[in-house]
Structure formats: C-alpha cells, structure tokens
Amino acid sequence: MTTKIPTTVITGFLGAGKTTLVRHMLAHAPKGKRIALIINEFGDLGVDKDILAGCGDETCREEDMVELSNGCICCTVADEFIPTMQALLAREEKFDHIVIETSGLALPQPLIRAFNWPEIKAQVTIDGVVTIADAAALAEGRFASDEAAVDAQRRQDEMLDHETPLGELFEDQLSAADMIVINKTDLVDAATLEKVEANIRAELRPGVGVIRAANGHVDVAALLGMGMESEADIANRPSHHELEHGGETHEHDDFDSFSLSLAAIRGKDDLLAIIEDTIRSHDVLRLKGFAAIPGAAARLAIQAVGPRVTAYFDRPWKPGEDKVTALVVIGEQPLDRAAITRSLERAAA
Numbered sequence: 412m413t414t415k416i417p418t419t420v421i422t423g424f425l426g427a428g429k430t431t432l433v434r435h436m437l438a439h440a441p442k443g444k445r446i447a448l449i450i451n452e453f454g455d456l457g458v459d460k461d462i463l464a465g466c467g468d469e470t471c472r473e474e475d476m477v478e479l480s481n482g483c484i485c486c487t488v489a490d491e492f493i494p495t496m497q498a499l500l501a502r503e504e505k506f507d508h509i510v511i512e513t514s515g516l517a518l519p520q521p522l523i524r525a526f527n528w529p530e531i532k533a534q535v536t537i538d539g540v541v542t543i544a545d546a547a548a549l550a551e552g553r554f555a556s557d558e559a560a561v562d563a564q565r566r567q568d569e570m571l572d573h574e575t576p577l578g579e580l581f582e583d584q585l586s587a588a589d590m591i592v593i594n595k596t597d598l599v600d601a602a603t604l605e606k607v608e609a610n611i612r613a614e615l616r617p618g619v620g621v622i623r624a625a626n627g628h629v630d631v632a633a634l635l636g637m638g639m640e641s642e643a644d645i646a647n648r649p650s651h652h653e654l655e656h657g658g659e660t661h662e663h664d665d666f667d668s669f670s671l672s673l674a675a676i677r678g679k680d681d682l683l684a685i686i687e688d689t690i691r692s693h694d695v696l697r698l699k700g701f702a703a704i705p706g707a708a709a710r711l712a713i714q715a716v717g718p719r720v721t722a723y724f725d726r727p728w729k730p731g732e733d734k735v736t737a738l739v740v741i742g743e744q745p746l747d748r749a750a751i752t753r754s755l756e757r758a759a760a
C-alpha cells in the first residue's frame with residue numbers, strides 16, 4: 412500500500428492571517444521535512460508568494476511553491492488545481508507534506524471534494540482543514556448582517572439570501588474546518604475574545620478544535636499530522652452557499668478586485684494616510700502591495716485589512732528592478748474603480 416501524502420488546507424477570510432501562519436509553519440516545521448506549497452491569491456500581484464519566498468529555507472524551496480492566480484481555487488478545480496497537483500505528484504523528488512493556502516474568498520468545499528477525484532485520491536489525503544478567524548474583524552462586526560434590513564427584505568421576498576456575502580462565506584469556511592485558529596488576539600481584549608470564541612464555537616461541528624494565536628504563532632505539531640481524511644467527511648461540511656444557490660453562482664461573484672500602479676509618490680506617511688482615507692471612503696476590504704518611496708533603497712510592503720494599514724520595508728530593490736508602487740484593491744461589488752484610483756492617485760508626486 413502506498414502512503415498518501417498529507418495535505419493541509421488553510422482557509423480564512425481576506426487578511427485573517429493565512430500567509431502569516433504559513434510563514435510561521437514553514438519556519439518551524441521539523442527539519443528535513445519537505446513541504447510543497449500551493450498558493451491561491453485573489454488579485455494578480457503575487458504578494459503572498461513574494462512574502463513567503465525563501466522563508467522556509469530547505470523545508471520549502473522556491474521551486475516547491477506553486478501559485479494559482481487565475482481566480483479562486485474553488486472555480487478552477489478541474490482546469491488548474493488538479494493539473495497542478497498531478498504535476499507536483501509526478502516530480503521525482505517526493506514531498507512529505509503539501510500545504511494549500513486558499514484565497515480569502517474561496518469556498519473550501521469544492522476544493523475538499525476534489526480530493527475524492529480518483530487521480531488525486533490515490534496519492535493524497537487531506538490531513539486537516541484549518542480555518543483562520545480574524546478576532547479583530549469579528550469583534551468589529553465586519554461579518555455581521557444588518558438584521559433589521561435583512562428581515563425587511565425577507566418579508567418582501569422569501570427567496571432572498573438571509574446572509575451578507577461575507578457572513579455566508581465565513582460560515583462555509585467554519586463548516587469546512589477541522590481546526591479553527593482565532594488569530595489577531597493581540598488586537599482585542601480578553602472579554603471580547605471570549606465573546607468572539609463563543610460565537611465561533613456555536614457554528615462548529617462537535618470535535619472541531621479551537622486555538623488562539625497572535626501573528627499565526629501556533630504549535631506546528633498541532634497543525635501538521637492531524638490525520639483527519641477530511642475528504643471522506645465532506646457530507647458533514649455543508650456549504651450554505653452551494654445549498655442556497657444550487658452551485659450556480661460563486662460567492663466571490665459578490666467581490667471585485669483590481670490592481671493599479673503609481674509612477675512616483677510624494678512620501679511614505681502621505682501615501683499611508685491617503686490609503687487609509689481611501690479605504691474608509693470606499694469600503695475597501697483588503698489592499699496590499701509594494702511602494703517605491705523617494706530616496707529609499709528598499710521597497711515598502713503595504714498591508715491593509717479593513718481600515719488598519721501597516722507597512723514595512725521588506726527588501727532592497729534589486730538592480731534593474733522597476734521601482735513602482737503597485738497595489739491590489741479588493742472589496743464587495745460594485746467597487747468604484749475609477750473613484751478609488753483617483754483617490755489613491757492623490758499620493759502621486
């Protein structure tokens with residue numbers, strides 16, 4: 412009997428901390444373990460791969476990272492995910508473990524189901540589905556629906572969704588999970604954290620573990636080696652979205668993303684203030700990218716989750732590299748691309 416390669420699936424909403432957790436996991440995985448990484452990112456700048464490149468050293472080399480950037484993994488299972496897995500499995504050097512970071516807008520269920528396809532099932536199994544929850548976003552009610560408005564709508568049309576797109580997606584990510592990591596515990600107080608955890612626990616199947624973390628710092632031994640064989644249990648992980656929409660539309664049809672670049676900007680503080688203002692005025696959910704700050708030898712990595720903007724110089728510009736400011740913007744439909752672009756262009760020199 413061949414031993415199947417265990418695969419960990421990481422889900423969680425936009426900006427919850429998936430890449431941060433994967434980074435921690437690669438840096439702390441047992442030495443000698445060889446891990447392949449499949450990254451699916453919403454938006455086309457490849458920020459996550461850039462952040463992860465090199466952080467696993469010999470555990471996960473750059474050539475062991477594969478990016479799936481043509482849309483969300485749940486819509487491209489047949490065209491992209493299955494061939495990517497087959498190509499990984501056909502490599503001469505064998506992997507001990509595979510980690511898949513899904514995009515923050517992905518429904519996990521179609522991906523889990525793909526592990527029952529004969530060509531995958533024979534060689535790979537899901538070790539566990541880990542869902543990362545953003546304690547700060549939950550505490551701020553960013554997934555909550557406006558109950559009064561929804562009730563009024565429902566009275567008019569019984570067929571209407573009773574969930575916001577965000578709430579529905581998050582429920583699907585919770586229902587798919589074998590383990591929940593409540594991340595960003597540093598941003599909320601103890602009483603709030605208790606409340607957030609109680610709300611999450613109320614949505615879970617019995618037996619699903621919950622751990623708390625800041626900056627994705629979790630015991631890697633608890634993550635790798637769960638042995639759940641989640642694909643065999645797909646019937647117990649219903650997708651609210653698939654049930655309600657009959658699989659005809661995908662949840663992220665409700666979301667939009669675009670990228671833009673700015674040739675030259677005035678300065679760092681000015682740029683960050685303009686980004687924060689733009690996010691607040693246009694309900695941007697997630698913004699990330701890199702900026703070229705005048706006079707700086709390193710590029711500035713920018714991360715914004717809701718109105719919280721952070722930035723750090725991540726590496727020196729490479730010789731000959733195009734020094735531009737490039738950003739990905741993600742939000743609910745309709746995203747007013749022209750107005751957001753105009754707003755961000757106020758940072759231009």
Ligand SMILES: Nc1nc2c(ncn2[C@@H]2O[C@H](COP(=O)(O)OP(=O)(O)OP(=O)(O)O)[C@@H](O)[C@H]2O)c(=O)[nH]1
Pocket residue numbers: 423424425426427428429430431432452459514515594595596597598624625626627697714715716721
């Ligand atoms: N304060 C705080 N910030 C965090 C924590 N975890 C992650 N972050 C920050 O949150 C931002 C988003 O983190 P990522 O790891 O990129 O989130 P993600 O889920 O991979 O994002 P997407 O792939 O875009 O969906 C980054 O600026 C992180 O540094 C945490 O526990 N506390």
